[in-house]
Amino acid sequence: MPISEDLSEVVGRTVSGNGVWHAELLPAINDDHGGVIVEMEEHMDTETFLTMLRTSMLQWKQQGKKGVWIKLPIGLAHLVETAVKTPSTIPANATHRVGVGAIILNDKREVLVVQEKSGILQGTGLWKIPTGVVEEGEDISVAAIREVKEETGIETEFVEVLGFRQSHKTFFEKSDMFFICMLHPLSFDIQKQELEIEAAQWMPFEEYAAQPFAQKHELFRRINELCLAKVDRSYAGFSLQLVSNFSDQPSFLYLNSKDLGKSRSGINP
Known part of the structure; x- marks a missing residue:
């Protein structure tokens, strides 16, 4: 899911009457792509999960995290609906x-x-x-x-x-x-x-x-x-020609080398 939660809504739900920040964060570890992975294990009701999710997303956004992956065991299936209600901007899988x-x-x-x-x-x-x-x-x-x-x-x-x-x-x-x-x-x-x-x-x-x-x-x-x-x-x-792309990594361009050679030699207009 994206980290795009409205900050005012999050703050309104996570700051107590005396202005002291007290909400807990979801357990998470950094992944290899600038995001975080949440692995839920302990039982939690929907309202508590929603509060912790919003609070956590606020902090992750401030930290510049790019996305959140939430793993829910079958025993926490009741949290799935809450987790997926936030629109996702993570690209779909391969097309x-x-x-x-x-x-x-x-x-x-x-x-x-x-x-x-x-x-x-x-x-x-x-x-x-x-x-x-x-x-x-x-x-x-x-x-x-x-x-x-x-x-x-x-x-x-x-x-x-x-x-x-x-x-x-x-x-x-x-x-x-x-x-x-x-x-x-x-x-x-x-x-x-x-x-x-x-x-x-x-x-x-x-x-x-x-x-x-x-x-x-x-x-x-x-x-x-x-x-x-x-x-x-x-x-x-189309034969292959080794080329470099914009990231300086080698790649292959497939081309008609026969007709390309003719064009270069002046045989074709």
């Missing part, structure tokens, strides 16, 4: 989830594919490219390499982002960004992950693309088209 899919072809024009043990594709017999979710603090290129290694044991190096899809109201009602990456294999002996992967293999691309589901589902068709365009028609995706 997007970022996923990656990895296209890996070997010299025989075979694509690395898997069958999953869980999820909506479980038991369908569908062969698909390795996919996964980008972890906090992880680059897209690193996530694609990691997911392939975890699911199949295959070592790879990042080549390009071929394209990406944005959708909304998906996983936990969040928006979803899905990046389709092309990777180059550095090893070829598959060692599938037993927990999540039912099967993994190198499959001729034409056989993979001819699967009825892959023909029917537009996203799968588009991914196959991107793959063919990259292999057969010199399609230029």
